Amino acid sequence: MQKAVEVQVSEIASRGKEPVADHGSGQSRVVLEDISKSYGEEWERQEVIGNLSAEITPGELTVIVGPSGCGKSTLVNLIAGFEQPDSGRILLNGEPIRGPGNDRMVVFQETALIPWQTTYENVVFGPRLRGELSGKALKDEAERLLNKVGLREFMHKYPLQLSGGMQRRAELARALINQPKLMIMDEPFRGLDAMSRGLMQEFFLRLFEENRRTNLFVTSEIDEAIFLADRLIVLANRPSHVRAVIDIRLPRPRHYSMLSSPEAYAYKREAMGILYEEAMKSFRNTAQSQDFMDAMSKRL
Ligand SMILES: Nc1ncnc2c1ncn2[C@@H]1O[C@H](COP(=O)(O)OP(=O)(O)OP(=O)(O)O)[C@@H](O)[C@H]1O
Numbered sequence: 001m002q003k004a005v006e007v008q009v010s011e012i013a014s015r016g017k018e019p020v021a022d023h024g025s026g027q028s029r030v031v032l033e034d035i036s037k038s039y040g041e042e043w044e045r046q047e048v049i050g051n052l053s054a055e056i057t058p059g060e061l062t063v064i065v066g067p068s069g070c071g072k073s074t075l076v077n078l079i080a081g082f083e084q085p086d087s088g089r090i091l092l093n094g095e096p097i098r099g100p101g102n103d104r105m106v107v108f109q110e111t112a113l114i115p116w117q118t119t120y121e122n123v124v125f126g127p128r129l130r131g132e133l134s135g136k137a138l139k140d141e142a143e144r145l146l147n148k149v150g151l152r153e154f155m156h157k158y159p160l161q162l163s164g165g166m167q168r169r170a171e172l173a174r175a176l177i178n179q180p181k182l183m184i185m186d187e188p189f190r191g192l193d194a195m196s197r198g199l200m201q202e203f204f205l206r207l208f209e210e211n212r213r214t215n216l217f218v219t220s221e222i223d224e225a226i227f228l229a230d231r232l233i234v235l236a237n238r239p240s241h242v243r244a245v246i247d248i249r250l251p252r253p254r255h256y257s258m259l260s261s262p263e264a265y266a267y268k269r270e271a272m273g274i275l276y277e278e279a280m281k282s283f284r285n286t287a288q289s290q291d292f293m294d295a296m297s298k299r300l
């Protein structure tokens with residue numbers, strides 16, 4: 001089974017030998033300075049993020065791990081500029097983030113492909129709308145990226161005609177064509193079956209390792225986090241803040257078998273230990289802690 005995955009991954013990843021053209025833009029730094037965010041009316045106000053400070057480092061894959069509901073997507077929305085923090089600042093290469101921009105591309109956990117457009121039309125949609133690339137240059141770039149993500153033969157199919165994994169790859173191509181300074185992935189492989197998920201993780205890693213585009217990847221799966229990360233940010237339960245930063249020094253290129261190495265196991269124990277402590281703290285305080293404990297117990 002593993003062999004089949006390897007063959008597919010290397011086959012997809014080796015298509016289109018040249019790296020994605022990077023106009024020097026993929027090496028960005030994001031600094032989060034003492035961010036707080038609450039929701040709800042004054043009398044039922046709920047602090048989701050509280051005094052969170054962190055850094056997303058250039059050319060690295062930073063992974064944020066935290067249990068379901070702890071505020072990961074809220075953080076993504078803030079960095080993407082869809083929402084503003086109540087206090088604190090978020091800087092992208094030294095400049096405050098004031099709103100959304102195509103310098104930051106987000107791949108969400110739910111598919112965001114436009115259903116009545118083909119895969120190709122979805123990929124060219126952004127640059128065409130902004131008039132940045134057109135004609136042959138746009139077509140060539142879209143086809144090169146679709147080739148790279150293994151969807152050349154499916155470019156005229158509609159999203160509903162693609163499998164879940166293919167839809168994620170189409171979204172990757174659609175994001176990459178914008179040459180973002182920062183790629184943000186919010187649990188992009190959630191909901192895929194285990195086999196597709198493993199395949200997508202390796203495929204995504206090959207893309208990252210080729211270009212080293214600054215990447216923020218959000219997940220609630222410890223194994224996924226350790227497999228992908230250069231730096232692992234472990235969130236404390238709500239109000240969310242950084243509980244620990246763990247440098248993952250597994251060699252690259254990564255291979256799934258590395259997850260069973262003693263080093264990977266040590267990282268997993270460390271991260272699990274921290275999350276468990278957080279679970280115990282919230283267990284004493286809140287009703288939602290049972291969900292947290294249920295989620296954790298599945299992974300211990
Ligand atoms: N726009 C909003 N209005 C009110 N509450 C919100 C809003 N966005 C998020 N929340 C609340 O903030 C909390 C954190 O939600 P968020 O989606 O950020 O968590 P998450 O860690 O991404 O969860 P999941 O793992 O399930 O994706 C939840 O309790 C949610 O109800």
Ligand SMILES: [Mg+2]
Nearest residue numbers: 072073074186
């Ligand atoms: Mg989320």
